[in-house]
Amino acid sequence: MDVRTIDGLTLTEMILTGANHLKNNSDKIDALNVFPVPDGDTGTNMNLSMTSGVEEVKSVNSNSISEVAQAFSKGLLMGARGNSGVILSQIFRGFASGLANKNEVTTTELADAFDQGVKTAYQAVMKPVEGTILTVAKDVANVAVKEAKYEQNMINFMEKVVKESHASLERTPDLLPILKEVGVVDSGGQGLVTIYEGFLASLKGEELPELSIDATDMEDMIKAEHHKVAQDFMTADEIEFGYCTEFMVKFDEQKLQEHPFDEIDYRNHLSNHGDSLLVVSDHEVVKVHIHTEYPGDVMTYSQKYGHLINIDIENMREQHSTIVESQKQPVEKAAYGIITVALGSGIKALFESLGANVVLEGGQTMNPSTKDISDAIKKAHAEKIIILPNNKNIVMAAEQAAQLADEEVVVVPTATIPQGISALLSFHPEMDLAENKTQMAEAMDYVKTGQVTYAVRDTEINNLFIKKGQFMGIADGKITCCHDNRDETFKQLIADLIDEDDEILTILYGEDVTDEAVEQLANHLETTYPDIEIEVHQGNQPIYSYILSVE
16 A cells, blocks of 8 residues: 555544554553653553644644644653653654644655654653663654665655664663563563554554563562562662652642743743652643652742642652562452542542542543453452442443452442542441442532533533623533633532531632632632531632532
8 A cells, every 4th residue: 555645534533543442452561661760651541642742633623633632642641641741742752743734644754753853852751771762763754864865655764663663672671681580571661662563553554463462571570589670779778859740730820920941941940859750831830740859849949930839759668668678578458459540640649538549540431441441440459349439431341340340349429529429428438338338429429510511512502692702600510500701600600509507618629720719719609608618729720610419
């Protein structure tokens, strides 16, 4: 087949296939993540980052390759997780820049986009390390630029790209001693190769098999008593910067007037606070990944440019100790495990504080698959497991995963985050599984849920005429009000939800809401509803500016 150009629809299919291939093999890529400093799971982080990019691509209604690439880049940036996810977002940020203002491209133009992606990624990393995803991307771009001079058939061109990606990946142990010592290739590089394999398969219309990672099956290797995993090569005390810190700063125009933002100066300042630094920005946000000993100092400095969102801090010394300890003895299954689904770092932290063992990322527009939930069941490592889906579109997948599980698993069909919280609060470890399911299902019926979000199109529903972009108030699944102003929508929704018998209002505010905005609304509520106890939590959830729980 002679394919000379690719357009937006073709690139969309390539991205979807690449993301699916990555998702199907993320566990195997996780198994390669053996660097001495623990920094999350590479396959999982890249998969979540790609998922965010895919969701943005699905919203594009255009055959322009430029518009598709820009949407993919934006989604990757907003959803980037861990070192590998952030670097991946920068590879495709540069890639999108190389495709700017084009409706379709030739092999030469695609090669230039690969090359621009490498340059952008290297610029984003304070201290680039060879033998990683960066090296694989660079080697691929070099071959792409060379081959495009002679090869005009897009399929033949991508075959050579993928061939070089495999060859480069196999060379990574020669560049990083720890890879050679443990006997694996670089995990981030493997993730990028997997994506490129998906690109090629999409062009050829072929199915892709799951990865077969030789080098020694990592799972068996870790179990082998004679083998040392990479974490054994150092102690927790040797980790100089103990906290893997990720956050985003949403720029504030007023603050920027006083403190103009310069990405290079900002990156140089943060480099004094730790290592593994990645800083990437656009006109709306700056995203930071850093290993530091004092996360608060880094975030306090960053606040002078805007508001902090999507905060995630992991104690790497604890991670290291857990990994090392897990090699010494098998871990007994807990009596109970609770799995819940949520989006937003604040909501995730809230569920964890209430006793959830696994908080699976998902919700509206991002429904976990049956496999995702099955994997969460294994991760919970318990004899009896309760799943709280917190979304009606996830209930069936949860029930299917429960049927496939070897453990005793029940699903409490929570349809909202407030229902999930109410159900979790009623869990009792001394009760049996059936009793807990009954009690938790009853508890979720005692809470009312409110949500404030925006309309994606003009519509008429429940005698309301709603314009695209307006804010909507949703009370227990029914749209009850709409307004051009978000705060007014919030106030109308509260009036629809609260009655004389209600006592507690809990507000979870999203990633698009500032602390000042929610404080003003809370003050209004205290004056308007003096008998209601009000609790406010930063949920950091997307899509919904506010999630409200009324009891």
